[in-house]
Amino acid sequence: xxxxxxxxxxxxxxxxxxxxxxxxxxxxxxxxxxxxxxxxxxxxxxxxxxxxxxxxxxxxxxxxxxxxxxxxxxxxxxxxxxxxxxxxxxxxxxxxxxxxxxxxxxxxxxxxxxxxxxxxxxxxxxxxxxxxxxxxxxxxxxxxxxxxxxxxxxxxxxxxxxxxxxxxxxxxxxxxxxxxxxxxxxxxxxxxxxxxxxxxxxxxxxxxxxxxxxxxxxxxxxxxxxxxxxxxxxxxxxxxxxxxxxxxxxxxxxx
Numbered sequence: 001x002x003x004x005x006x007x008x009x010x011x012x013x014x015x016x017x018x019x020x021x022x023x024x025x026x027x028x029x030x031x032x033x034x035x036x037x038x039x040x041x042x043x044x045x046x047x048x049x050x051x052x053x054x055x056x057x058x059x060x061x062x063x064x065x066x067x068x069x070x071x072x073x074x075x076x077x078x079x080x081x082x083x084x085x086x087x088x089x090x091x092x093x094x095x096x097x098x099x100x101x102x103x104x105x106x107x108x109x110x111x112x113x114x115x116x117x118x119x120x121x122x123x124x125x126x127x128x129x130x131x132x133x134x135x136x137x138x139x140x141x142x143x144x145x146x147x148x149x150x151x152x153x154x155x156x157x158x159x160x161x162x163x164x165x166x167x168x169x170x171x172x173x174x175x176x177x178x179x180x181x182x183x184x185x186x187x188x189x190x191x192x193x194x195x196x197x198x199x200x201x202x203x204x205x206x207x208x209x210x211x212x213x214x215x216x217x218x219x220x221x222x223x224x225x226x227x228x229x230x231x232x233x234x235x236x237x238x239x240x241x242x243x244x245x246x247x248x249x250x251x252x253x254x255x
Contacts, residue, residue, distance in 0.1 A: 122186035138185035
């Protein structure tokens, strides 16, 4: 039976701007008693591919998961974020140059793969197959990190003919994953960590050796945060051994 839990998560993310967040602090312990700043009222803006792992690292903050480009735009427009975690270095570095976030830190990497529906009716066995005429290819839009990584790989491998087969440009990686899993596309490019989430619904086709783009996840405290100490505490938790172990267990590569 096809699992649908993660697909329901995609729908909920599309309907609700702020994702999963922890319960408010009941006040039973003061900050002095706990010895650390509480993160229960923090708002963390994070790339969609971090949807499962960040709440596992710290369930307390309020999370908003979306494409890194979209989140960066919201921060530029004054959205009340405390922490920004992106699936590339581009947007954190741009915001840092604009004085909108503190200096970003790299905390993880990932791997790009091709996914196909489990029945694989198009018979896609390698990345070269996505160039075949009539193939329905789903990708993330330009500007979305996974969409830019996809186009970089196709260009590096001289497979840009595949761009003519694109039937949908999605807002984030989970949009790509959902359409392929539902059979609305013959293939799509996603991160391996997302493919694992939908392992019952898609089959992974690995990229050729040496063709992986450099994927660098970065995190930073937002300069306009109302509680920079707590925001930094969250960043420190992601960088701490337990946080790094959780990321590795979810399929991320630790720098």
